Amino acid sequence: MGLLSSIKKGMGGEEQQMPPTSPPAQTEEARREERATPDRIRVGHVHLCGCTGCVVALTDIYQGLFKVLDDYVDWVYGTTIADVRRIPEMDVALVEGAVCLQDHEQIQDLRTTRLQSKLVVAIGSCACTGNILRFSRGGQVNQPQHESFAPISDLVDVDVHIPTCAPTPQQIRNTIVMAYLLLKGTDDQKALAGRWLKPMMDLARTPFYQKASFNTLMQEVINQGLCMGCGTCAASCPVRAISMEFGKPNGTRDLCINCGACYAQCPRSFFDHDLMEQHESIMELIQGAMAPK
Amino acid sequence: MVLTLGNYRQVLAARTTDKEILKNAQDGGIVTALFAYALENDIIDGAIVAGPGQLPWQGMPMVAMNRQELLAAQKTKYNISPNMKLLKEATRSFGLEKVGFVGVPCMLQGLRKAQVYPIAMRDVPDKIALVLGIFCMEVFPYQSMVQLVEDHTNQKLESVSKMEIGKGKFTVCTERCAVTAIPLKVTHKYEQPGCHVCLDYVANLSDISSGSVGTPDGWSTVFVRTKKGEAVWNGAVAEGWFETQPIEQVKPGLDLVTKLATEKITKNKKTLEERAALGVGKGLRNPYLST
Numbered sequence: 001m002g003l004l005s006s007i008k009k010g011m012g013g014e015e016q017q018m019p020p021t022s023p024p025a026q027t028e029e030a031r032r033e034e035r036a037t038p039d040r041i042r043v044g045h046v047h048l049c050g051c052t053g054c055v056v057a058l059t060d061i062y063q064g065l066f067k068v069l070d071d072y073v074d075w076v077y078g079t080t081i082a083d084v085r086r087i088p089e090m091d092v093a094l095v096e097g098a099v100c101l102q103d104h105e106q107i108q109d110l111r112t113t114r115l116q117s118k119l120v121v122a123i124g125s126c127a128c129t130g131n132i133l134r135f136s137r138g139g140q141v142n143q144p145q146h147e148s149f150a151p152i153s154d155l156v157d158v159d160v161h162i163p164t165c166a167p168t169p170q171q172i173r174n175t176i177v178m179a180y181l182l183l184k185g186t187d188d189q190k191a192l193a194g195r196w197l198k199p200m201m202d203l204a205r206t207p208f209y210q211k212a213s214f215n216t217l218m219q220e221v222i223n224q225g226l227c228m229g230c231g232t233c234a235a236s237c238p239v240r241a242i243s244m245e246f247g248k249p250n251g252t253r254d255l256c257i258n259c260g261a262c263y264a265q266c267p268r269s270f271f272d273h274d275l276m277e278q279h280e281s282i283m284e285l286i287q288g289a290m291a292p293k
Numbered sequence: 294m295v296l297t298l299g300n301y302r303q304v305l306a307a308r309t310t311d312k313e314i315l316k317n318a319q320d321g322g323i324v325t326a327l328f329a330y331a332l333e334n335d336i337i338d339g340a341i342v343a344g345p346g347q348l349p350w351q352g353m354p355m356v357a358m359n360r361q362e363l364l365a366a367q368k369t370k371y372n373i374s375p376n377m378k379l380l381k382e383a384t385r386s387f388g389l390e391k392v393g394f395v396g397v398p399c400m401l402q403g404l405r406k407a408q409v410y411p412i413a414m415r416d417v418p419d420k421i422a423l424v425l426g427i428f429c430m431e432v433f434p435y436q437s438m439v440q441l442v443e444d445h446t447n448q449k450l451e452s453v454s455k456m457e458i459g460k461g462k463f464t465v466c467t468e469r470c471a472v473t474a475i476p477l478k479v480t481h482k483y484e485q486p487g488c489h490v491c492l493d494y495v496a497n498l499s500d501i502s503s504g505s506v507g508t509p510d511g512w513s514t515v516f517v518r519t520k521k522g523e524a525v526w527n528g529a530v531a532e533g534w535f536e537t538q539p540i541e542q543v544k545p546g547l548d549l550v551t552k553l554a555t556e557k558i559t560k561n562k563k564t565l566e567e568r569a570a571l572g573v574g575k576g577l578r579n580p581y582l583s584t
C-alpha cells in the first residue's frame with residue numbers, strides 16, 4: 001500500500017489505485033532516470049562534526065529504509081550513502097553534527113546547504129544544541145586549533161529539530177513521513193503534517209532550546225510550576241543523568257551532555273491536545289506508510 | 294479543543310469477578326484484572342504499575358511480571374509515582390516486547406507523546422501493548438500526604454489500610470477499621486502545583502480508563518476508548534473476568550463524571566489564563582498548543 005493511499009484509508013477516505021509499475025530498466029543510468037519521479041522528495045545527509053551515529057540511526061529503520069528509498073525519497077547527497085561530490089538542491093537536508101567555527105570549508109557547506117534546501121533539518125543533538133561538543137576546548141590531534149563547535153542554528157536558520165543523542169530511528173521515520181506529506185500530500189495531509197511538525201519547528205527557533213541542558217528542564221518546566229512528576233525526562237536521558245526523587249526530577253549536572261532530550265520529550269514542554277487525541281490513527285498511518293509492499 | 298470525556302467506544306459500570314483481586318482492589322479491580330487477563334493471554338509480557346516504595350504508601354514504579362506482583366501493587370497511592378520513568382527500561386533490562394502501562398492522565402500524555410514523537414524513546418513506541426488510565430483530579434507530593442494523614446487525620450501512615458477521595462472527603466481507613474475523614478477544602482492547598490494546569494480527568498489517552506466516580510461503592514466506571522482497548526475488553530468480558538451493568542442503570546451515573554470533568558478542566562483553564570497574566574505585561578509559560 002502506498003503512503004498516500006494508506007493515509008487516505010487512515011482518514012476514512014477511499015484507497016487510491018497504485019500507479020502501474022514500469023518494466024525493469026536495462027542500464028544503471030536508465031534505472032536512475034526512472035527513480036527520479038516527481039512523487040519522491042529529494043533528501044540528502046550533510047555531515048558536519050558528528051560521530052555518524054545519526055546516520056546509523058537512520059539505517060536502523062531497517063526494512064523501512066528500503067521502503068523510504070523505494071517510494072518516498074531520492075537520496076541525492078550523503079558521504080556515507082550516496083557518492084555525490086557537490087551539495088545539490090534538496091527538498092530536505094538532514095544536517096548531522098555541530099559546525100566547527102575554525103573549519104571554513106564546513107561553514108561553506110552549511111551555507112550552501114541552507115541556500116539550496118527547502119527544509120533544513122538538524123538531526124541529532126550536536127546539530128540542534130551543540131551536545132557533547134559544547135565541552136570541547138580543542139587540542140585534539142590533526143587539527144588542534146579546532147576548538148569551537150556551535151549548533152548549526154548559530155549560523156543558519158533551521159526549520160526542524162530531531163534532537164537526542166543518538167536520534168531515534170522512529171523519530172527520524174516519523175519526520176520523513178511527515179515531511180513527505182507536507183511537500184507532496186493533499187490539503188488534509190499537509191494540515192496534519194504541519195501540525196505534527198510545528199513543535200519540532202518551534203524548537204528549532206527557540207533560543208533557549210539551542211542552549212539546552214538539564215537546566216532547561218529545570219528553568220522552563222519545574223521552575224515554571226509545570227512539572228507533575230511523570231518521569232518521562234528520566235526515561236529520556238541517554239546518560240541516565242536524571243533520577244526521580246519523591247516524584248520530581250533531579251539532575252546530576254556533571255553527567256549531562258547538553259542533548260536537550262529531557263526537555264523535548266517532557267509532556268509539559270509542548271503538548272497538542274487535538275493532535276494527541278488522534279494518537280491511534282496517527283500511529284496506524286505511520287505504520288501503514290512504512291509497511292513493506 | 295480539549296475533550297471533556299475523550300473519545301470512547303463504550304462506557305459502562307463493571308467490577309471483576311476474580312475474588313482475590315477484588316478483595317484488595319481500590320474500586321472494581323479493573324486495572325489489576327485487565328493486566329492479569331492480558332498476561333495470561335500473552336497480550337502483554339509485563340506491566341508498569343505503582344508498586345510499594347521504601348516508605349509507607351509511597352508510590353514507586355515497578356515492572357510487574359506476574360500475578361503476584363500485580364496484586365502487590367493494588368490500591369491507589371495518592372502521591373506521585375513517576376511510572377513513565379520505567380517505560381524505556383521495561384523494554385531494555387526487563388526485555389519486554391509487549392508493555393502494559395497504568396497511569397493517571399498526565400502520565401499518559403507523556404506516553405502518547407513518546408509514541409507520536411519518540412524523540413528520545415528508541416524502539417519504544419511500537420512495543421506499547423495495553424495502556425490503562427485511572428481518573429485523576431489531583432495528586433499530592435509525598436510530604437503533603439504525610440501531613441494530611443498524620444497531622445490532619447491523626448493516623449500513623451504505617452497503619453493505614455486504604456485512602457480514598459470521594460463524596461467531597463479525603464478518607465483514611467486503618468487496619469483496625471478506624472475511619473477518619475477530612476473535607477477536601479483542607480486538602481486543596483497540599484496539592485501538587487503541576488496538577489493545576491492539567492486538562493484531563495478521565496484519562497482520555499488510554500486504551501481503557503476507569504475510576505470510582507459514577508458507580509456504586511466497589512464498582513468502577515469504565516471507558517473503552519481505542520480499537521486495541523476494545524479488543525482486550527471484549528476478550529476479557531467474554532472470558533468472564535468482569536460483571537457489567539449499563540451505565541444508565543447505576544447511580545450516580547455518567548452525569549457526575551461529566552460534571553467533575555467539566556469542573557476540573559474549566560478551573561485549570563482559568564489557572565492557565567491567570568498564569569499567563571501573572572506579572573505586569575509578562576507571565577508564565579503555557580505548554581499547550583491547543584486547549
Ligand SMILES: Cc1cc2nc3c(=O)[nH]c(=O)nc-3n(C[C@H](O)[C@H](O)[C@H](O)COP(=O)(O)OP(=O)(O)OC[C@H]3O[C@@H](n4cnc5c(N)ncnc54)[C@H](O)[C@@H]3O)c2cc1C
Pocket residue numbers: 317318319320321322323324325326342343344352366367368369370371372373374376395396397427428429430431432433458503504505506513
Ligand atoms: C492520584 C490519584 C487520584 C485519583 N483520583 C480519582 C478521582 O478523582 N476520581 C476517580 O473516580 N478515581 C480517581 N482515581 C482512581 C481510583 O482511585 C482507582 O485507582 C481506580 O478506580 C482503579 O481502581 P481499581 O480497583 O480498578 O484498581 P486496582 O486493581 O486497585 O489497581 C490500581 C492500579 O493503579 C496503580 N496506581 C496506584 N496509585 C497510582 C499512582 N499514584 N500513579 C499511577 N498508578 C497508580 C496501581 O499500581 C494499580 O496497578 C485516582 C487515582 C490516583 C492514583
Ligand code: SF4
Pocket residue numbers: 217221222226227228229230231232233234248249265266267268269403
Ligand atoms: S518529564 Fe516533565 S513533567 Fe515529567 S517529571 Fe520530567 S520535568 Fe516533570
Ligand code: SF4
Pocket residue numbers: 212213214236237238239240241242251255256257258259260261262263
Ligand atoms: S539531563 Fe540528560 S536528557 Fe537532559 S539534556 Fe542532559 S543529557 Fe540530555
Ligand code: SF4
Pocket residue numbers: 228397398399400429430431432485487488489491492493
Ligand atoms: S491532576 Fe493531572 S497532572 Fe495531576 S496527577 Fe492527576 S493527571 Fe497528573
